[in-house]
Amino acid sequence: xxxxxPMDRQAVYDDFERARQTFHHxxxxxxxxxxxxxxxxxxxxxxxxxxxxxxxxMLVRVLLFLTRVFGRLPRGVGKAFxxxxxxxxxxxxxINYLGPVGAAKVCGPRWMxxxxxxxxxxxxxxxxxxxxxxxxxGMHYPVRWDPxxxxxxxxxxxxxxxxxxxxxHRRQLTLDGGD
Numbered sequence: 001x002x003x004x005x006p007m008d009r010q011a012v013y014d015d016f017e018r019a020r021q022t023f024h025h026x027x028x029x030x031x032x033x034x035x036x037x038x039x040x041x042x043x044x045x046x047x048x049x050x051x052x053x054x055x056x057x058m059l060v061r062v063l064l065f066l067t068r069v070f071g072r073l074p075r076g077v078g079k080a081f082x083x084x085x086x087x088x089x090x091x092x093x094x095i096n097y098l099g100p101v102g103a104a105k106v107c108g109p110r111w112m113x114x115x116x117x118x119x120x121x122x123x124x125x126x127x128x129x130x131x132x133x134x135x136x137x138g139m140h141y142p143v144r145w146d147p148x149x150x151x152x153x154x155x156x157x158x159x160x161x162x163x164x165x166x167x168x169h170r171r172q173l174t175l176d177g178g179d
Contacts, residue, residue, distance in 0.1 A: 007135050007156040009127055019057075020120045022170065027109040030175050035109070040172045045111075048100040049169055054112055055100065056165040057119045063158045064126065067126065071137035071155070078139040082151075085142035092145055127159055135159075138141040 024175035027050065042049060070078040085092070107115075138154035148164045150157070 006132050007159075008066040012127060012163075013124060015160070016120050016124060019163050019166045021168075023050070023053070023116050024113055026170075026173065026175060027113050028110070034175045036175050037131050037173055039119050042149040042169075042172055043097065044100055046175050047102070048104040049173060051104045051112060051167050052096075053169045054116050055103075055121070056169075057116065057123065057156055057162040060123060060158060060162050061119075061126075063161070065155070067132070067137065067139050067155050067158055070139035075140070075172075082140035082142050086144045089142070092142075107174060125161065130155065149158060 002147070028050065035050075036045050038044075039046055041050045044052065070081060135156040136154055138152055138157065140151055141149040141153050143149050143151055146165070147168070148161055
């Protein structure tokens with residue numbers, strides 16, 4: 001499946017950099033009390049949600065691998081895989097909740113900032129090496145797992161996903177003390 005229009009890589013790089021700078025600013029200006037405060041619309045604290053936002057970028061490497069593999073298989077295989085994952089939505093959400101709770105206990109703000117830089121560097125390198133054919137390859141995704149997953153997503157869509165996820169959760173943070 002070839003894309004008619006090439007992906008705007010610079011726009012994705014710019015989004016990565018904007019998110020990276022925002023993440024650093026959030027961590028640098030947050031107090032310990034702010035990091036421990038509840039967020040809007042989630043059961044996480046600000047620190048746990050920040051870790052979840054970082055994890056959204058870390059997850060992209062796995063999603064790219066899955067898209068590379070399933071994008072080469074018959075579509076029915078990917079559809080069946082997405083149905084199985086959708087059926088496992090409840091345990092996924094439980095694990096998705098607990099992961100940041102545990103990780104935030106052991107990963108401090110400096111580590112999270114450093115890891116964010118590393119993952120952004122890695123994703124930029126990967127995107128630079130992608131062919132247009134690879135960016136157009138895709139697979140079916142479990143739409144019940146994340147509001148930004150669509151039934152069929154291309155490799156290019158996966159590069160855009162973490163910033164959509166980041167921006168959504170950014171609005172749920174209460175680091176400024178507002179509720």
